[in-house]
Amino acid sequence: MINQHFYIARLIARYLSDEIGEEEQAELTRWRNESPENERLFREICKEENIKQNMQKRQTFHTEDGWEGVQRKIQRHRFRHRILNICKYAAIFIFPVVVATVAIYKSSNEPQPLSQVAEQIVPGGKKAVLILDNGEAIDLKSTSGVELKEKDGTVIQVDSTALNYQQAPARTSEKLAYNKVNVPRGGEYQLTLSDGSKVQLNSMSSIRFPVQFAQDCRLVELEGEAYFEVSKTGQPFIVQTKGMKIEVLGTTFNISAYANEEYQTTLVSGSVKVQTENGSNRILKPSEQACITPGSNQINVRNVDTAFYTSWIHGKINFKDQRLDDIMKTLARWYDMDVVYENEATKELRFGCYVNRYNEITPLVKLLEQTGRVTVTVEGKTIKIFTNH
CATH class of the missing domain: 2.60.120.1440 (Jelly Rolls)
Incomplete structure (x- = not known):
């Protein structure tokens, strides 16, 4: 997982520096579409204010000192033994890679707040x-x-x-x-x-x-x-x-x-x-x-x-780069709920998700909102989805 974090971080860094190739761009796009959380994280890293702060730090960034800092963070999470093999690549990583890697790692381990709790919507x-x-x-x-x-x-x-x-x-x-x-x-x-x-x-x-x-x-x-x-x-x-x-x-x-x-x-x-x-x-x-x-x-x-297409028999809900309307039709049947959209364009947004079919709807609502692309409200057994403009 850590290796994957570093690889995605490198792609984001190359994207920010306008050095990304067509194949790398395609891989980055696939990663963004795999889950709403990935898309949210990408947008957060690419915010203009974050880029300015990173570039200011980059001017005084020292590769060896920076790598030691990353090692200390990882050691605190007991993952140091899994990433020692990639030390030899540290010298060629520019600063945005380290920033993106730490952000991705942190995002995957920190719980996110949920603005709406859908207690009435339970699984089938x-x-x-x-x-x-x-x-x-x-x-x-x-x-x-x-x-x-x-x-x-x-x-x-x-x-x-x-x-x-x-x-x-x-x-x-x-x-x-x-x-x-x-x-x-x-x-x-x-x-x-x-x-x-x-x-x-x-x-x-x-x-x-x-x-x-x-x-x-x-x-x-x-x-x-x-x-x-x-x-x-x-x-x-x-x-x-x-x-x-x-x-x-x-x-x-x-x-x-x-x-x-x-x-x-x-x-x-x-x-x-x-x-x-x-x-x-x-x-x-x-x-x-x-x-x-x-x-x-x-x-x-x-x-x-x-x-x-068979994940449902194993107790999972698994979508990748699917229309929001198609995803929610499947969920509406299982959770016995209704879905209302702000407009037709909202239905065409594409998302991915991988959640437990037998959990309540709350984790999925959280994933959708974390992308920053939509706002979700819950009224009884009806979910309303609005596009963030």
């Missing part, structure tokens, strides 16, 4: 409603340790956090029995289908499926977002959503198919075929993502870091 949790084939609705949040039996003989183990459908020896009816799981805003839920495939549902999502699959095909219907780990049985597994169909044999992937948002299929492992309503299709390889704009039959495929 395990909750869903199961709709049986006969229309009966069961609140899964308040149900645990119960076994149900569908009319075709399938046993369903009901838990407050997951459903488990047991494979029946043989169906007693030719007609398939269907169940549906609805996850509301501020919820998530897991289920194991009768073929052993596992599904994790995100907020404002639902899945409809046969309690026992047909002999020739395994078909489920999805609205919203889900992460699938499909068992290999020799029969195709098909996920039908509004706007696309995904066919697999055995693989791991994430689907996001919320209304009025871009449909995305992100492949983690294995292989899938993505098909539009008019029959156009593409076969994905691991780390590829297929995107379809609502109302369009065109499939765009791009290479992605799958960790960003």
Whole structure:
């Protein structure tokens, strides 16, 4: 981490001295976009009054004395043993590098004040409603340790956090029995289908499926977002959503198919075929993502870091250089809150973040405000975001 601090500090110094190259500028821009705190820190270092003070100190700055000062600061934080290897580079560091490094290190270790505390906005949790084939609705949040039996003989183990459908020896009816799981805003839920495939549902999502699959095909219907780990049985597994169909044999992937948002299929492992309503299709390889704009039959495929699109199943919220509106739509579903913007331009601001999904909203509000780009107010379960002009 210290080495990274020094490298970023060097880039900032070269930026301030108008010596930065195109590749270095791109790296600095990526670092600024990684988190609101990085952007806030960059702006603080680049303030005109700070630059004037630094330049005045630079005139009397002695490299060896300055480096000894940095060593003393680091030793107080018990990090000296991690950075001794970079001493040989100290002689070529100009003063702004040292100033920026200390600022970055200090920023990463000092708590920042929060102007607004959003105590009413809490993270989501395990909750869903199961709709049986006969229309009966069961609140899964308040149900645990119960076994149900569908009319075709399938046993369903009901838990407050997951459903488990047991494979029946043989169906007693030719007609398939269907169940549906609805996850509301501020919820998530897991289920194991009768073929052993596992599904994790995100907020404002639902899945409809046969309690026992047909002999020739395994078909489920999805609205919203889900992460699938499909068992290999020799029969195709098909996920039908509004706007696309995904066919697999055995693989791991994430689907996001919320209304009025871009449909995305992100492949983690294995292989899938993505098909539009008019029959156009593409076969994905691991780390590829297929995107379809609502109302369009065109499939765009791009290479992605799958960790960003599957972080939610690991309890994280992870964005990098994303539109504020896209970030807040995801958060609004999970925290069951509303978001209001000062104007359309505010929605287009780009941010990054990496926070615990199960924490309250306060840390994220803090990160947004620390950038200096926006002001955030909280009224009940509504967040209002204003651009700092």
